[in-house]
Amino acid sequence: MYAISVDPPEASKKLRAEKGYTFSFLADPKAEVIRRYDVLHPGAGPGEGDIARPAEFVIDTGGVVRWVNLTESILVRARPGQVLAAVDAMGAVAHGR
Amino acid sequence: MKRNRNALIWIGFAILVAGLFSYPFLFGVPALRDFPWVSVVAILVAVPLLWIGLARAWREPQRYRGRVAGTILAVLAVGLVGFFVHATFVGARRVPASKGAPQVGSRAPDFTLPDQDGNPVTLSKVLLEAKPRAVVLVFYRGFW
Numbered sequence: 001m002y003a004i005s006v007d008p009p010e011a012s013k014k015l016r017a018e019k020g021y022t023f024s025f026l027a028d029p030k031a032e033v034i035r036r037y038d039v040l041h042p043g044a045g046p047g048e049g050d051i052a053r054p055a056e057f058v059i060d061t062g063g064v065v066r067w068v069n070l071t072e073s074i075l076v077r078a079r080p081g082q083v084l085a086a087v088d089a090m091g092a093v094a095h096g097r
Numbered sequence: 098m099k100r101n102r103n104a105l106i107w108i109g110f111a112i113l114v115a116g117l118f119s120y121p122f123l124f125g126v127p128a129l130r131d132f133p134w135v136s137v138v139a140i141l142v143a144v145p146l147l148w149i150g151l152a153r154a155w156r157e158p159q160r161y162r163g164r165v166a167g168t169i170l171a172v173l174a175v176g177l178v179g180f181f182v183h184a185t186f187v188g189a190r191r192v193p194a195s196k197g198a199p200q201v202g203s204r205a206p207d208f209t210l211p212d213q214d215g216n217p218v219t220l221s222k223v224l225l226e227a228k229p230r231a232v233v234l235v236f237y238r239g240f241w
Contacts (some may be wrong), residue, residue, distance in 0.1 A: 002234055003237055004210065012212075012213040039236045053192050076130070077130075078235075079127050087233070
């Protein structure tokens with residue numbers, strides 16, 4: 001699992017250590033990948049900066065998107081259970097191939 | 098005759114402020130973040146208290162104090178509730194449609210980005226080398 005935002009690596013390193021997260025944080029300060037995934041929220045950051053909107057993607061071993069969550073409110077995010085269920089459902093299909 | 102303190106006004110306003118400002122501190126609980134239950138309950142409790150306090154201050158000024166303070170707090174309360182409701186139910190929903198985002202069944206665009214230690218991470222490489230069951234990408238607003 002990777003968390004992606006415009007935050008620089010140092011900021012994420014600090015946050016990760018503080019909160020004890022074990023997954024990786026990826027830095028996309030120019031929002032290039034965020035744009036590539038069309039999850040840019042223009043001008044929504046501090047000082048009208050461009051940031052990512054909340055969005056979650058589950059990708060299978062073949063690099064194919066298997067689950068997407070594009071929230072309608074920045075206050076409502078995917079719950080861990082939803083993501084795990086998506087991964088589990090995917091495993092069943094992948095197994096059958 | 099000594100006029101009574103009009104505690105309802107102050108209690109109502111205190112409940113309202115506590116209820117609204119508690120919201121960001123409850124973000125760790127998904128159910129309370131998805132919908133501001135605590136704040137909504139606080140509004141439903143606080144508004145009648147403020148209203149009763151304000152009404153009795155104006156109807157029976159010889160018995161109850163709080164005409165000036167109550168009016169000021171009531172105006173503040175209306176402003177705070179308006180701001181809160183607008184921010185959580187209107188502002189928070191102003192999210193781009195992201196129509197061009199990768200859809201289920203499509204290939205996830207490849208990328209290389211530095212991780213928190215500055216080491217580059219390439220999606221295609223992770224899929225090929227680490228052979229994970231799945232990769233979860235979580236885009237978030239940042240500035241924590």
